[in-house]
Amino acid sequence: MNPVRQDATRIQATGENLMSGLSIQNLSMRFDLPNGGHVQALQDVSLDLKAGELMSVLGPSGCGKTTLLNIVAGFLAPTSGVLELNGHRVEGPDAERGMVFQQGALFEWMSVRENVGFGPSMKGMPKKEKDEIVNHLLDVVGLQDFKEKAVYELSGGMQQRVALARCLANDPDVILMDEPLGALDALTREKMQSLVLKLWKETGKTIILITHSVEEALLLGERLLVMAPRPGRIHTEYRLPFAELGVGQDLREVKKHPEFAVKREEILGMIWDMEEEIMGRTEESA
Amino acid sequence: MIPFLIYVAIFVIAFFVVKAIAQRTAIADYGSLKTVTFGDESAVTPNRAASVISILTIFLLWGMFTGSALLPKFLHAPGPFMGTGTFEYTASNGDQTDTATVTVVVHPIDEETDAPEVAPGDGFAKDDSIAIGVWRSGLLRVDRNDELGRDEGVAVTEINGTPVEPGGSVDVGFGTVTISDKGTPNIIPAKGWQMEPIWLPAPEAVVQRIGEIASAGFRGSTLWEHLGYSLFRVVVGFFFGALVGIPLGYAMGLSNWFRGWFDPIVEFMRPVPPLALIPLVIIWAGIGETGKIILLFLAALWIMAIAARSGVSGVKISKVHAAYSLGASKAQIMRHVIVPNSLPEIFTGARVAMGVCWGTVVAAELVAAEQGAGMMIMVASKFQNTDIVIMGIILIGVIGFGIDMLMRWAERLLVPWKGKG
Numbered sequence: 001m002n003p004v005r006q007d008a009t010r011i012q013a014t015g016e017n018l019m020s021g022l023s024i025q026n027l028s029m030r031f032d033l034p035n036g037g038h039v040q041a042l043q044d045v046s047l048d049l050k051a052g053e054l055m056s057v058l059g060p061s062g063c064g065k066t067t068l069l070n071i072v073a074g075f076l077a078p079t080s081g082v083l084e085l086n087g088h089r090v091e092g093p094d095a096e097r098g099m100v101f102q103q104g105a106l107f108e109w110m111s112v113r114e115n116v117g118f119g120p121s122m123k124g125m126p127k128k129e130k131d132e133i134v135n136h137l138l139d140v141v142g143l144q145d146f147k148e149k150a151v152y153e154l155s156g157g158m159q160q161r162v163a164l165a166r167c168l169a170n171d172p173d174v175i176l177m178d179e180p181l182g183a184l185d186a187l188t189r190e191k192m193q194s195l196v197l198k199l200w201k202e203t204g205k206t207i208i209l210i211t212h213s214v215e216e217a218l219l220l221g222e223r224l225l226v227m228a229p230r231p232g233r234i235h236t237e238y239r240l241p242f243a244e245l246g247v248g249q250d251l252r253e254v255k256k257h258p259e260f261a262v263k264r265e266e267i268l269g270m271i272w273d274m275e276e277e278i279m280g281r282t283e284e285s286a
Numbered sequence: 287m288i289p290f291l292i293y294v295a296i297f298v299i300a301f302f303v304v305k306a307i308a309q310r311t312a313i314a315d316y317g318s319l320k321t322v323t324f325g326d327e328s329a330v331t332p333n334r335a336a337s338v339i340s341i342l343t344i345f346l347l348w349g350m351f352t353g354s355a356l357l358p359k360f361l362h363a364p365g366p367f368m369g370t371g372t373f374e375y376t377a378s379n380g381d382q383t384d385t386a387t388v389t390v391v392v393h394p395i396d397e398e399t400d401a402p403e404v405a406p407g408d409g410f411a412k413d414d415s416i417a418i419g420v421w422r423s424g425l426l427r428v429d430r431n432d433e434l435g436r437d438e439g440v441a442v443t444e445i446n447g448t449p450v451e452p453g454g455s456v457d458v459g460f461g462t463v464t465i466s467d468k469g470t471p472n473i474i475p476a477k478g479w480q481m482e483p484i485w486l487p488a489p490e491a492v493v494q495r496i497g498e499i500a501s502a503g504f505r506g507s508t509l510w511e512h513l514g515y516s517l518f519r520v521v522v523g524f525f526f527g528a529l530v531g532i533p534l535g536y537a538m539g540l541s542n543w544f545r546g547w548f549d550p551i552v553e554f555m556r557p558v559p560p561l562a563l564i565p566l567v568i569i570w571a572g573i574g575e576t577g578k579i580i581l582l583f584l585a586a587l588w589i590m591a592i593a594a595r596s597g598v599s600g601v602k603i604s605k606v607h608a609a610y611s612l613g614a615s616k617a618q619i620m621r622h623v624i625v626p627n628s629l630p631e632i633f634t635g636a637r638v639a640m641g642v643c644w645g646t647v648v649a650a651e652l653v654a655a656e657q658g659a660g661m662m663i664m665v666a667s668k669f670q671n672t673d674i675v676i677m678g679i680i681l682i683g684v685i686g687f688g689i690d691m692l693m694r695w696a697e698r699l700l701v702p703w704k705g706k707g
Contacts, residue, residue: 073607073611074610074611075607075610093607093610093611094611094613095611095612095613097611098611098612099607099608099611101604101607101608102604104602104604104605105602105604105605105607105608106605106608107605107609107622107623107626108703108706109626109627109629109701109703118609118612118614118622119612119613122609122612122613122614122615122618122622123613150702150703150706152703152706166608166612167612170612170613172611176611
């Protein structure tokens with residue numbers, strides 16, 4: 001029924017494959033500064049992500065979460081460590097790893113339809129097949145009526161729907177989201193969070209989502225990674241039930257869950273401590 | 287000074303009149319409900335009435351001070367004296383005194399008029415006559431025909447009964463009579479406040495001249511040929527400038543080596559005004575078409591290269607990353623991301639380049655050319671054909687404005703996403 005699903009032979013094949021999923025081993029990233037110093041952006045980061053898992057990443061600024069995402073996307077090469085997707089090493093960007101950015105990454109010279117169909121067009125997919133995928137995805141994100149509009153005519157929330165649809169049209173194995181909802185207002189953000197959960201459940205994609213919002217990380221993360229700065233490293237990892245709960249019910253109900261408040265306070269405290277530590281260190285060095 | 291005062295007066299009066307009318311017919315739109323407008327940039331929009339009155343005022347003043355036939359007579363500034371005037375002079379050598387009449391005929395410059403015949407009258411001083419072109423003055427040796435003249439020690443002592451010394455002057459109603467140091471009356475008919483056509487012709491004279499030159503041509507080429515030559519040079523020079531400049535800018539935006547290699551050249555050549563290159567280009571390529579096209583090519587080249595370079599540099603890295611992770615190849619990213627993303631900048635550069643080229647071509651034609659708008663006004667100015675000069679300036683302005691409008695229109699049509707990224 002779902003063309004994307006049917007098309008997703010790769011996912012079905014890898015579902016039975018033991019090598020499936022994303023594997024990160026001892027990843028380090030260190031670069032020199034012009035003034036002779038250096039930055040340890042990531043140190044010894046290891047994690048495994050099974051196909052279909054949704055992981056949110058949280059941490060104070062400077063903890064290397066965006067660096068991690070850029071390495072997974074293939075935009076940066078790590079100084080050491082191994083990164084494998086479905087058993088092959090990741091070297092450079094590829095359509096198997098789709099990316100959703102905060103904002104402004106849509107092509108404003110293309111209509112909504114052309115933006116969504118960008119990936120298939122680049123692959124040289126026949127028009128009929130491409131139109132089918134685009135139409136289906138526009139239905140999924142609720143933008144069928146806007147398909148001939150220019151993207152700059154849409155609201156911020158609608159633009160992020162286009163970005164999600166554009167990423168899904170390519171049927172990637174992994175979707176990397178770099179604060180995709182960061183610039184949206186609270187109400188739109190909540191709607192989009194539901195949409196992300198719905199898409200995750202329907203497509204079964206592996207998703208890594210970076211966010212600044214503890215609530216969003218709790219709501220959307222089946223797994224939640226808290227990272228610490230200087231050097232960037234994994235601090236704590238959680239497995240959470242809220243994403244599964246959120247698929248079936250209103251997110252506001254999920255937030256009322258007693259465990260939700262406990263976890264939120266715990267993580268907030270954790271990040272707060274890290275920030276305090278950074279401030280203290282800056283004062284010392286000053 | 288007087289035109290300026292009239293201009294300021296119209297400015298102030300029109301302001302209050304328009305304001306009064308606008309208050310009576312006020313529409314309560316959003317803008318009119320703003321209480322803070324001073325300092326609110328969005329509240330400042332050009333007042334259309336002011337624009338219309340401004341243009342009309344220029345033509346009004348132009349017409350007023352050139353005695354334009356398009357304006358009713360009562361609006362004209364006082365014109366120069368024309369027609370016939372008389373004054374009397376008294377000549378004396380101490381013993382004998384006599385009075386004679388001088389008849390002055392002031393005629394239009396383009397009508398040859400002879401001094402009228404006058405009867406000599408009584409006494410030793412005989413009546414005289416003189417014909418003077420309008421806006422001119424005339425020296426009249428009144429004693430030439432007198433029985434007793436300068437050589438007999440007779441001098442002009444009074445004009446219209448007013449005593450006068452050499453160097454002094456007397457108002458005679460239609461003008462002024464000045465006595466030169468040697469005692470010769472210099473007759474200066476009143477010039478009025480209007481401009482002489484050789485300084486500023488009336489608007490209708492300029493329009494008429496456009497018609498004449500459009501049909502009869504100027505210096506062997508029709509008006510359209512002159513303008514066409516200028517436009518052709520601009521278009522060809524700009525075309526080659528863009529043809530080389532845009533790829534160069536892309537290369538500089540995409541490769542360290544190209545950026546390093548061409549940066550010093552581009553950054554050095556960019557601030558050199560194209561006009562400064564005219565002498566060198568004339569030395570190298572002569573005054574023909576080649577030289578002009580090379581000049582315009584150089585004028586457009588750096589602007590287009592810099593526009594293309596900043597267009598490429600301005601692409602958001604997230605768009606490029608997005609395209610890569612959607613499976614685009616380098617060529618596809620170039621074609622589908624970098625080029626469309628840089629088009630708005632390139633259009634802005636093209637508008638600037640066209641403006642500079644148009645200015646440069648006129649200047650180059652002023653220096654040396656067989657045809658062209660600049661050559662037309664240059665040659666006309668040498669013959670004091672001020673109407674052609676003004677006509678040329680107006681046409682050059684209209685064409686320059688037209689080019690800019692055309693570019694803006696093309697920009698709206700071709701890059702509607704400008705500034706929306």
